[in-house]
Amino acid sequence: MSFKIYVPRDSAAVALGADEVAAALLAQAQQRGLEMDLVRNSSRGLFWLEPLVEVQTPAGRVAYGPVTAEDVTGLLDAQFHTGADHRLKQGLVDEIPYLKQQERLTFARMGVTDPLSLADYEAHAGFAGLRRALTLDASVVVQQVLDSGLRGRGGAAFPAGIKWKTVAAAQAAQKYVVCNADEGDSGTYSDRMTLEGDPFMLIEGMTIAAIATGATQGYVYIRSEYPHAVATMREAIDKATAAGFLGADILQSGKTFHLEVRKAAGAYVCGEETAMLESMEGKRGVVRAKPPIPALQGLFGQPTVINNVITLASVPIILARGADFYKHYGVGRSHGTLPFQLTGNVKRGGLIEKAFGVTLRQLMFDFGGGSASGRPIKAVQVGGPLGAYVPECYWDLPLDYEAYAAVGITVGHGGIVVHDDTADLSRLARYAMEFCAIESCGKCTPCRIGSTRGVEVMDRLKNGDHQAEVLLRDLCDTMLHGSLCALGGMTSNPVLSALNYYPQDFGLAASVAKVV
Amino acid sequence: MLTETTRQTVQHLVAAQKHVPGALLPILHDIQDALGYIPAQALGNIAQALNLSRAEVHGVVSFYHFFRHEPAAAQVVQICRAEACQSMGAEALWAHACSRLQTQGGTSADGAVTLEPVYCLGLCSSSPAMVVDDKLHARVDADKFDRLVAAAGSAA
Numbered sequence: 001m002s003f004k005i006y007v008p009r010d011s012a013a014v015a016l017g018a019d020e021v022a023a024a025l026l027a028q029a030q031q032r033g034l035e036m037d038l039v040r041n042s043s044r045g046l047f048w049l050e051p052l053v054e055v056q057t058p059a060g061r062v063a064y065g066p067v068t069a070e071d072v073t074g075l076l077d078a079q080f081h082t083g084a085d086h087r088l089k090q091g092l093v094d095e096i097p098y099l100k101q102q103e104r105l106t107f108a109r110m111g112v113t114d115p116l117s118l119a120d121y122e123a124h125a126g127f128a129g130l131r132r133a134l135t136l137d138a139s140v141v142v143q144q145v146l147d148s149g150l151r152g153r154g155g156a157a158f159p160a161g162i163k164w165k166t167v168a169a170a171q172a173a174q175k176y177v178v179c180n181a182d183e184g185d186s187g188t189y190s191d192r193m194t195l196e197g198d199p200f201m202l203i204e205g206m207t208i209a210a211i212a213t214g215a216t217q218g219y220v221y222i223r224s225e226y227p228h229a230v231a232t233m234r235e236a237i238d239k240a241t242a243a244g245f246l247g248a249d250i251l252q253s254g255k256t257f258h259l260e261v262r263k264a265a266g267a268y269v270c271g272e273e274t275a276m277l278e279s280m281e282g283k284r285g286v287v288r289a290k291p292p293i294p295a296l297q298g299l300f301g302q303p304t305v306i307n308n309v310i311t312l313a314s315v316p317i318i319l320a321r322g323a324d325f326y327k328h329y330g331v332g333r334s335h336g337t338l339p340f341q342l343t344g345n346v347k348r349g350g351l352i353e354k355a356f357g358v359t360l361r362q363l364m365f366d367f368g369g370g371s372a373s374g375r376p377i378k379a380v381q382v383g384g385p386l387g388a389y390v391p392e393c394y395w396d397l398p399l400d401y402e403a404y405a406a407v408g409i410t411v412g413h414g415g416i417v418v419h420d421d422t423a424d425l426s427r428l429a430r431y432a433m434e435f436c437a438i439e440s441c442g443k444c445t446p447c448r449i450g451s452t453r454g455v456e457v458m459d460r461l462k463n464g465d466h467q468a469e470v471l472l473r474d475l476c477d478t479m480l481h482g483s484l485c486a487l488g489g490m491t492s493n494p495v496l497s498a499l500n501y502y503p504q505d506f507g508l509a510a511s512v513a514k515v516v
Numbered sequence: 517m518l519t520e521t522t523r524q525t526v527q528h529l530v531a532a533q534k535h536v537p538g539a540l541l542p543i544l545h546d547i548q549d550a551l552g553y554i555p556a557q558a559l560g561n562i563a564q565a566l567n568l569s570r571a572e573v574h575g576v577v578s579f580y581h582f583f584r585h586e587p588a589a590a591q592v593v594q595i596c597r598a599e600a601c602q603s604m605g606a607e608a609l610w611a612h613a614c615s616r617l618q619t620q621g622g623t624s625a626d627g628a629v630t631l632e633p634v635y636c637l638g639l640c641s642s643s644p645a646m647v648v649d650d651k652l653h654a655r656v657d658a659d660k661f662d663r664l665v666a667a668a669g670s671a672a
Contacts, residue, residue, distance in 0.1 A: 012639050015652035047641035186598030189638035224545075224582045225637055227650070262538075263545050265580035268635065282540030282566075284579040300537060342641065344603035349641030372604065381599055417600045417640070428599065435635070 002035035003081040004056035008111065010043035010196055011228045012189070018051040020069040025053075028076055036081075042197025044111035045339075045351025046098055052111075054093055057083035063093040098348060098367055103329060105337050106314050107190075107353045110197050116235055118243055121200045127245065129319030133208045134253045141212040142168055145315060147323035149335030154180060154271075154308035155383070155412045155486065157401050160315075163305060166295035167213040170303035175215035177206050177257075177305045178298070179312055180276050181222040181229070184268040185384030187415030190339040190351060191309035195222065195229035198313070199236035200245075203259060205312035207246065208319055209305050210257040218259045219299070221276055224266050234261050268439040272485045273306045275441055286441045287485045308413070310339060331357035334400045344381075344417040345371045361395040364418060375420040379502065381428075383412025385435055386490035388497035389425060410493065425505040429498035430458045436491040447488025450479045454495070461506055469508065472499070518557045525550055526558045530565045540566060540576055544583055553584035588630040589623045591668055594647040595656075597633045600640035605657070609644050612658045616665070628669070 007022040008014075022038060029036040046052060049065035053075075062083040064075060071088060078086045090096055093111075104110070113120040121127070133141050146161030167175060179202065183191035194202055206218050222230050237259050240246045248256050267285045270276045274288035277299050298304025314336060318326045327335045334356035340363055343349050347369035354363075360380060364370070371377050379389040388409045397403050404411050419428070437451035454475055460468040476492035483489040499506060518526070529546040533539050543562060547554055554577050563570045577583050595601075595610050613631055614620055623630045639645035642654035646661070648668045653660070 011637075011652055012642055012654060015639050015645060015654035016642060050642065183638065184636060186636045187600045187640045188636075189640055192638035225634060262541065264582075265541060265544070266582035267580050279541065280538050282538040282576070283572075284576055343600040344640065344643065351641075385599060415600075415640070417603060419603045423603065428602070431599070431602070 002037050004037045004039065005081060006039045006041040006054040006056075006061070008043045008051060009040035009115070010050075010193060011226075012047050013043050013050040013052070014228070016050050016066065017068055021051050021053065021067050021072060024069040024072040025076075028072055032076065034076075034081070039114050041113060042111050042115045043193060043351075044093065044099060045107065045193065046096065046348075047350045048348045049090060052090075052093075055081050055083060059083065060092045060094060063090040063096065064088040065090055098350065098352075101367075102353050103337050103355050104353045105317050105326070105329070106201070106310060107193075107198075107339055107351065108317075109201070110193060110351075113198070115197050115199060115232060116239065118200065118239055118245075121198075125320060126200055126316075127204055129316030130204045130207055130245070131251070133211050133319050134251060134255070138168060138212050138214065141208060141319065144318060144323045145212070148318045148326040149323075149330075149333070150311065150314055150318060150326070151334070151401070152307060153310035153314070153338065153413065155410065157411070160307060160311050163295050163307070164209065164212055166293070167215070167303045167305045170296055172303050174217065174300075175213055175303045175305075176299045177209045177213070177215045177218040178276070178280070179206055179218070179220045180271065180273060180306055180308045181220050181226075182264050182271045182276060183226075183309070183413070184223060184271050185386075185413055185415050187343045187381065187417035188341050188384060188413045189343075190341055190414065192226050192229050193339075193351060194309050194313050195220075195226065196232045199233050200240060201313045201316055202233075202309060203236060203240050203246065205315035206259060207250065207257050208315050209307070209312060211250075211255055213303075213305055215303075215305060216256045216258065218257060219262050219280060220259065221262045221264055221270070221280060223264045230261060230263055237261065267441075268435075269441045269485070269487050272487060275485070276306070277304070284441070286443045287487075289484060310413075329355040331355075331398055331400050332402055334402070338399070338411070338414045340399075340414045340416060342368050342416050342418070345373055345377070345420045346418040347372050356400050357398045359396050359398060360390065360416065363416060364395070368418070371418060371420045373420045373422070375422065377418055378421040378423050379419045379425060379428075379498075381417040381419070381494065382415070383410040383493075384415050385432060386410075386486065386493055387412050387415070388493045389419075389428065389501065390497070391501040408493070408497070410490070425498040425502035426458070426462055426507075427505075429495045430455060430462075432491055432494035433458060436487060440487060444482070444484040444488060446479045446482035447484070447491075450475055450483075450488065451491060454479070454491070458495075461508075464507060466508065469499070469506075518555060522551065522555065522558075523561070526555075526561050530562055534565050540568075540573070541580075544577060544580075548583060552587045556585065589628055591629045591665075592632070592647075592649055593617070593629060593665060594632045594634045596635065596637050596639070596643070596645045598636045598640075600636075601643040601645055604643040606644040609646075609656060609658065609661060613661060616662065629665070 052065035054061040151157040270285040275285040279285040339353045433454040
């Protein structure tokens with residue numbers, strides 16, 4: 001009898017030896033005369049258990065992890081392929097509390113399917129959203145996205161439906177859909193997981209966007225640091241095109257949408273939409289002044305839908321299950337779910353898809369199990385390198401765009417980086433300023449010059465010149481209000497939050513610091 | 517001066533993509549994939565084919581961190597130095613790598629290894645992370661670093 005076994009092909013699992021585990025399993029199965037169907041699935045996002053190997057049993061998929069190549073002999077000796085006991089056995093994968101307590105809409109297929117199998121994708125509700133969209137008038141598709149309350153998951157949280165409506169209404173011979181997959185924020189990897197682990201979902205979302213707005217050409221702009229994602233996405237596009245889900249006549253509907261991958265080249269600022277457009281046009285990634293907005297004059301001057309990966313990947317389920325189904329999740333004006341990426345100094349780091357409203361404390365302790373080092377958690381950076389360092393007094397706030405904005409925190413792309421009490425916040429704040437200096441596109445003075453002066457001022461502060469605090473605050477204010485884009489504008493978030501909540505790390509007395 | 521073979525490779529790669537909208541980045545990627553870097557002497561050829569000035573092409577090549585101006589060593593080691601990796605000891609790992617490879621970043625004095633920082637490989641939940649000759653590694657400490665670099669060095 002043949003047995004079915006799953007070994008992830010996600011980069012994070014591969015970085016921990018998943019390829020070696022797969023090779024050892026195949027070699028040993030052959031030696032032992034066992035018939036094995038080995039599937040390279042994607043990751044469930046339970047990274048502390050990676051590589052997480054799953055075996056199909058009559059009761060369901062049973063998980064073992066973290067598995068190394070050296071464990072394979074022992075696992076097979078113990079008959080793990082029948083679901084037998086072993087010290088690495090984690091039980092039925094769907095029953096693991098970390099996974100069971102999530103609300104997986106966008107990541108429902110992640111780790112379940114073979115990412116490059118169209119048949120597997122369709123067997124797990126894939127293309128249901130596209131098929132429904134093809135039966136609707138384009139304006140109805142746009143209305144569904146508007147009604148769902150979906151906001152851009154890239155950082156600015158702008159309603160996706162409004163962007164789409166603007167592009168749909170624009171008159172032009174050529175329109176584009178561009179997916180910004182230049183996920184450069186430290187502490188984020190949900191884009192990478194999607195590109196590698198469920199690429200057809202992104203293709204489906206982009207195709208729906210094209211149908212809704214009248215675009216016929218699309219691009220996925222993927223960062224060069226993600227070579228596995230680039231390769232997987234290219235292969236998926238070829239397969240989808242060959243099967244008629246993309247191309248000149250999508251599912252015999254008469255609609256056309258061509259899709260192509262463009263590889264970025266390591267410029268953080270190209271996560272900003274206009275800098276990305278310049279890059280795609282073959283230029284330096286220098287930010288454009290707005291207006292005109294890209295929805296009207298975007299790529300090559302034409303109307304362009306620009307969304308990030310998770311925004312577009314959220315669209316298929318909205319079309320398949322309806323706007324109301326999606327809108328029902330979340331709190332306030334933050335509808336739906338967000339894949340929170342719990343990272344850094346935490347015991348059980350991984351991807352947690354939850355409806356808006358969950359708290360940082362729940363994520364860090366209930367899911368994460370506290371710090372990996374066993375030391376107290378001191379600060380949490382939320383929303384990437386330009387996000388604030390959040391002190392404990394805010395760990396019980398519901399994660400909600402408005403509630404966070406009210407206290408100066410950006411949810412951003414949902415990245416959460418945990419630091420224990422050995423972290424030096426003045427050093428981390430200096431790093432943020434230095435990062436801005438290196439990554440500034442150079443177009444506007446507050447960002448280009450301000451970040452360099454910022455590093456110098458922080459060094460003065462660190463060397464005991466307390467007057468420099470006033471200068472630093474003034475400089476942050478100039479960068480915040482004078483920069484052309486979020487890179488310069490948001491650098492004040494990590495810097496001021498570190499200064500306000502952790503003044504002792506700068507050699508300042510707590511009473512000196514002004515909490516804003 | 518470019519060798520004749522290199523010049524032909526560049527010409528061929530430029531011709532293959534020059535009609536693609538926004539062709540410059542795809543062309544530069546192809547050249548770096550083929551040669552391991554973008555030779556300064558190739559910029560004129562690229563500029564001419566795309567009807568750009570050489571300065572414009574230089575501006576693009578030098579803007580992006582990914583493009584190399586000279587070939588890397590036979591062994592390339594990249595260590596992530598972004599926040600999530602920092603929280604788990606990436607700075608100590610970087611210091612260890614610098615002392616072990618006898619470089620402050622860049623190609624080592626003996627020309628055997630190029631050490632580079634990267635800012636996020638998307639392995640933030642299993643940090644610190646690094647790349648050795650295109651292969652990803654997570655949860656790296658000093659011991660694991662020594663083992664991986666020694667293994668890759670002996671394989672090369």
